[in-house]
Amino acid sequence: MTTIGLGMPAARRAAPDTAGRPEVAGLLDRHGRVARDLRISLTSACSLRCTYCMPAEGLPVVPRDELLTAEEIARLVQIGVRDLGVxxxxxxGGEPxxxxxxxxIVERSARVAAGASLALTTNGIGLEKRIEALLAAGLTRLNISLDTVDRDHFARLTRRDRLPAVMRGIDAARRAGIAPLKINAVLMRDTLEGAADLVAWAIEHGVELRFIEQMPLDADEAWVRDNMVEAAELVAALAPRFALSHPHRDDPHAPAETWLVDGGPHSIGIIASVTRSFCAACDRTRLTAEGTVRSCLFGDDETDLRGLLRGGADDAAIADRWRAAMWNKQAGHGMSLEGFRRPARTMGAIGG
Structure with a gap:
């Protein structure tokens, strides 16, 4: 573990404790939740240096031989879908x-995913050159990160003047017919003033905008609870131009609460990860780029699957290890509890 929170927790080498776990096929935890949504990080490298995620110098490079290969990723996708209910x-990523x-990776996964949706979260830089190949390979959904449509704010926030490149990626995705095209924006004090401009841009371009409360997963450890922008503050900041109403969730497991804009038909999503935690309904399981199961963003326990993959284990043994890892998932992120500790890894190293 490094001194600035970028370190990789030691993955479990022995099987996690499964005492009391019923004999069920899915990824059940001790709190009765079942994970069906799989997030797979492909790299910790990124073409931006967003202040809420990356240090200015970037994250340590993971050696190529420590990353899961396309074949290994597809095998884990197959196990997840076929045997574990994903x-x-x-x-x-990082930036996938x-x-x-x-x-x-997408093509091999689509081949074995048996109808499961295949999505990508990206910053959009270079997407225009690859979108057609990704769709042909089997990609079905796309989220693009964009926190502001102000070029100066974008450059300060990401430490890179790349807003035109992101916009080219978004335009390419729209031309390719991806719908809904989701845009993720992290709520920041520096960009709150421009939030209404981002809403107006999203409505004009027909994309589905979602604001996300910032969590303490930044490499610089600058997050302070008293300084974060809460969902309620966003609603108030938008009020002079847009009236938000009728917050609802169509899917109880969906992190975003949907709000109608000026009574509809347009809407935006707000993911209040901190102030309106949805941990009790969490249905996610995560694989790091190095092939460890991470049951919770804020839990440092990681269970190694790459060693099983490369050590000749069969699919049943890998599935059992995965089930055991998820059985021990913590109840929630615990940000409001005394003694809360940031995870050792940052968002860029864990995977969004």
Whole structure:
């Protein structure tokens, strides 16, 4: 573990404790939740240096031989879908477009995913050159991160002047017919003033905008609870231009609460990860780029599957280890509890 929170927790080598776990096939935890949404990080590398995620110098490079290969990722996707009840798969990073074999990863996964959705979260840089190949490989859904449409604010927030490149990626996704095209925006004090402009842009371009409360997963450890922008503050800040109403969730497991804009038909989503925690309904399981199961963003326990993959274990043994890892998932992130500790890994290292 490094001194600035970028370190990798030691993965479990022995099987986690499964005392009391019923003999069920799915990814059940001790709190009665069942994980069906699989997030797979493909790399910790990124083409941006967002202040809420990355240090200015970037994260330590994971050696190529420590990353899961396209074949290994597809095998874990197959086990997840066929044996463990996974039905939604999302590839994340870092920035997944930095994997030169991304289309192969999607294609191999689609081949064994048996109808599960395959999604990608990206910053959009370079997407215009790869969107057609990704769709042909089997990609079904797409989220693009965009926190502001102000070029100066974007450059300060990401430490890179790349807003035009992101916009080219968004335009390419729209032309390719991806719908809904979701745009993720992290709520920041620096960009709150421009939030209404981002809403107006989203409505004009027909994309589905979702604001996300910032969590303490930044590499610089600058997050302070008293300084974060809460969902309620966003609603108030938008009020002079947009009236938000009728908050609802169509899916109880969905992190985003949907709000109608000026009575509809347009809407935005707000993911209040901190102030309106949805941990009790969490249905996610995560794989890091190095092939460890991480049951919770804020839990440092990681269970190694890469060693099983490369050590000749059969699918049943891998599935059992995965089930055991999820059985021990913590109840929630615990940010409001005394003694709360940040996780050792940051968002860029864990995978969004």
């Amino acid at each position: 039905h939604d798969i999302r590839f994340t 477009l930095l994997r030169p074999d991304l289309a192969e």
